Amino acid sequence: xxxxxxxxxxxxxxxxxxxxxxxLHEQGCSVKEIAEKLCMSEKNVQAYLPYFRGxxxxxxxxxxxxxQRCLAYRKRIERKMERSVHKGEEMKDMVKVERNMxxxxxxxxxxxxxxxxxxxxxxxxxxxxxxxxxxxxxxxVPSDMTLxxxxxALQAAYGWTxxxxxxxRLPEEKMRFxxxxxxxxxxxxxxxxxxxxxxxxxxxxxxxxxxxxxRNWLRSKYTGPxxxxxxxxxxxxxxxxxxxxxxxxxxxxKERSSERDEKMPLWIEWSTSYEQNPYELLERLSIQELIDxxxxxxxxxxxxxxxxxxSISILPAVTVKDSLKARVxxxxxxxxxxxxxxxxxxxxxxxxxxxxFIRSLHMDExxxxxxxxxxxxxxxAADELSDELxxxxxxxxxxxxxxxxxxxxxxxxxxxxx
Numbered sequence: 001x002x003x004x005x006x007x008x009x010x011x012x013x014x015x016x017x018x019x020x021x022x023x024l025h026e027q028g029c030s031v032k033e034i035a036e037k038l039c040m041s042e043k044n045v046q047a048y049l050p051y052f053r054g055x056x057x058x059x060x061x062x063x064x065x066x067x068q069r070c071l072a073y074r075k076r077i078e079r080k081m082e083r084s085v086h087k088g089e090e091m092k093d094m095v096k097v098e099r100n101m102x103x104x105x106x107x108x109x110x111x112x113x114x115x116x117x118x119x120x121x122x123x124x125x126x127x128x129x130x131x132x133x134x135x136x137x138x139x140x141v142p143s144d145m146t147l148x149x150x151x152x153a154l155q156a157a158y159g160w161t162x163x164x165x166x167x168x169r170l171p172e173e174k175m176r177f178x179x180x181x182x183x184x185x186x187x188x189x190x191x192x193x194x195x196x197x198x199x200x201x202x203x204x205x206x207x208x209x210x211x212x213x214x215r216n217w218l219r220s221k222y223t224g225p226x227x228x229x230x231x232x233x234x235x236x237x238x239x240x241x242x243x244x245x246x247x248x249x250x251x252x253x254k255e256r257s258s259e260r261d262e263k264m265p266l267w268i269e270w271s272t273s274y275e276q277n278p279y280e281l282l283e284r285l286s287i288q289e290l291i292d293x294x295x296x297x298x299x300x301x302x303x304x305x306x307x308x309x310x311s312i313s314i315l316p317a318v319t320v321k322d323s324l325k326a327r328v329x330x331x332x333x334x335x336x337x338x339x340x341x342x343x344x345x346x347x348x349x350x351x352x353x354x355x356x357f358i359r360s361l362h363m364d365e366x367x368x369x370x371x372x373x374x375x376x377x378x379x380x381a382a383d384e385l386s387d388e389l390x391x392x393x394x395x396x397x398x399x400x401x402x403x404x405x406x407x408x409x410x411x412x413x414x415x416x417x418x
Contacts, residue, residue, distance in 0.1 A: 021045055103140045103325040104287050105317045105337070108154065108300070110135040110344075111309035112351055119355045126358045127341050128411055135341030139418070140317055140328040141287060145226050148206070148283035152221035153334045154300060154310065156418055159343030161214065161405055164303035165203070168281040171297050171311075175279060179267050182249045185278065189245075190238025192293065194282055196274035197241045202232030203276075214406075222418065224332035226286065233282045245278065287314060306350040336417040345407045359385075360392035361399065361409065 024034045035045045112135065115123065124133050137157040141150065147168050155162050169175070178185040178193075189195060194202075206227070209217050231237075249270050256266055271278050281298070290296075291314060298312040317325055320337055328335040348354045359366055363385065370381035392398045399409070 101142045101144050101288075101329065103317045103320070103328045104143045104145075104291075105315040105320060106137075106139050106141055106150070106153075106287075106334075107313040107315055108137050108157070108310045110158070110341070110351075111311065114351055115355065119352060122355050122359055123341075126362055129341045132340065135344070136339065137336065137417075138338040139334045139336045140320060140324060141334045142224055142226075142328060142332060143288040143291075144224065144286045145222070145334075146228060146284055146286050147281060147290075148230070149222045149224075149226050150287070151283070151300075152218050153418065154302075156215070156218050156222065157334075157336070157339070157412075158308075158310075159345065159407065159412070160302060160308070161346050162207075162209075162218070163346050164305070166300070166302040167277065168283065169277075169279055169299045169301070170281070170295065171299055174295070174297065178279065179271075180265075182246055182267070182270075186239075186242045186246050189242035189278070190233070190235035190282070192281060192285070192295075193238075193278060194233060194276065194280045195238040195241040196245055196271075196276050196278035198232050198276045202230065205230045205232065219333070219418070222333055228284050228286065230282075230284050233284045238282075245274075248273070290314060303346065306346075306348065306353070308344070308350065334418045336412075336414045339412065339414060339417070342409065342411055343407060345402055346405050356389045357392050357398060357402075360389050361395045363389075363394050 020038055021034055024037060029037070031045050038045070112120065112123070112133075120133055123129055123135075124131075127135065129135055135158075137154075139153065139157060141153065145153075151166055151168075152162070154160075170178075178188060185193065206221075249266075252270055252273075253266055256269075290298075296314045298314070300310040300312055302308045302310075324335050324337060342358075344354065345357065348357050363382075366385055367378060367381045370376070370384060371378060374381070376384075386393060392401075
């Protein structure tokens with residue numbers, strides 16, 4: 001992958017890829033035009049575009065190019081490179097870390113900061129989040145589980161379908177050590193961080209879903225033994241590319257030496273000049289390796305269009321029953337301990353779209369409440385809600401659309417989550 005600095009000193013560089021892509025898209029720019037303005041590939045532009053529901057034959061799903069590409073990537077089994085990194089007969093090419101394992105508690109909470117008071121109230125009323133008001137999952141994992149496998153466990157835990165891009169990063173406060181001194185980042189590249197030159201092959205290094213039960217396929221991904229090998233995450237290769245990246249940084253620093261009053265720090269300009277963010281964590285790392293490096297908190301991002309974000313805490317399992325701890329080690333896969341909130345769903349429009357969706361499942365109740373609050377008749381209340389919940393209209397049609405993703409209403413069973 002080539003380093004592609006963003007053109008110009010103004011708007012696009014300051015906004016960053018995600019916001020800039022969204023804003024240009026809203027202005028009516030095509031994928032090609034956005035790619036030219038931001039010096040990105042069209043493929044990466046598509047990854048940042050939002051996903052839309054639309055009306056086809058009265059009710060249905062409108063899938064843009066990006067969604068089609070993300071859904072299709074599972075089927076791209078034949079790689080140009082010889083793949084030496086999947087289970088089964090090629091196990092001899094795997095690198096497994098032998099260590100004394102123990103159960104570790106993963107506490108994950110969905111970011112809901114974009115919701116207003118009323119949306120948060122609706123979430124509490126209809127999504128079974130309890131008095132805490134948070135969508136969360138607590139589950140035990142073996143300490144040798146990799147971040148790569150943890151991604152699939154999170155997909156299963158929250159009900160997503162692995163149809164979009166994702167990444168693990170450090171929380172903001174932990175990142176300051178690396179963001180403000182490029183040498184700190186260089187030393188950690190290949191040890192903690194991925195190389196910014198990693199391409200799509202490296203990101204989806206074992207995504208080999210073909211057909212059959214998607215749930216069973218997910219289970220095979222988060223069930224041990226866990227693979228600790230990804231040729232694109234090789235420490236020597238990452239270190240070599242990190243040295244090149246530092247040269248890019250020093251060149252940028254020299255070019256901008258007279259522009260210290262710019263609003264955006266140089267490290268942000270540098271990091272956004274790569275299609276692959278240089279602060280994404282290596283997914284070959286195990287939970288135990290993160291603990292050994294004193295990394296106890298993570299941020300997980302999924303679907304850069306809908307912008308799902310999880311805050312993850314890595315905790316000792318001291319408060320968990322011994323029977324559950326024994327089970328996770330015996331079955332060599334996650335065991336759910338506690339959960340709040342019904343399943344999420346892909347391509348719904350993020351948290352705000354999700355709230356509109358679940359409100360539409362309770363349309364009759366919503367109409368009744370609106371009639372009582374505003375002293376209006378049923379038709380007026382229905383019209384108002386139709387505008388607010390667009391494109392979700394009623395329970396039957398919303399459930400029909402959600403069935404595309406095999407979505408089911410209600411809390412997932414703790415015993416059957418994994």
